[in-house]
Amino acid sequence: TQAQTLGSALCLVMGDLDNFKKVNDAFGHPIGDEILKIFATVLAENVQDAGSVARYGGEEFAVILPGAQLEDAKQLTERMRSELETKKLAISKSGEEIGKITASFGIAQLSVGEDAEKLVQRADAKLYEAKCAGRNRVVAAESSVAT
Secondary structure, three states: OHHHHHOOOEEEEEEEEOOHHHHHHHHOHHHHHHHHHHHHHHHHHHHHHHOEEEEEEOOEEEEEEEOOOHHHHHHHHHHHHHHHHOOEEEOOOOOOEEEEOOEEEEEEEOOOOOOHHHHHHHHHHHHHHHHHOOOOOEEEOOOOOOO
8 A cells, every 4th residue: 555655654444323224214214314414524524634534335434544643543533423422413394303323433553564455354343343332432453563
């Protein structure tokens, strides 16, 4: 990868909306689509020029942070998680409350000699760990790079 060639840091954040299927089932796909837009907006507004945000699949998003150290990525991700959690949603026509949106996040920092597939696997494993630990949290992989 370019980051390895240049010898710079790179972090990958995988984020996934919590209990999204239940929201889709209860309120319908148009509401689910609006929630996805809110999630994407929160990510993009926080990342800005520090990286790139992309929908990875379903309700999962990837955030690539070139030049970011793991601690920086954790702070940014916690800010995104916290901001998302403060959003209280209601259906505009009926006023029916949807509740708050939460998401879980996994972070991994690119290790020397690591390929993109392995980086994604490590970030995804941390995302799964965040889900299993109760959701609405950030879990980071400790870097395997010796300092």
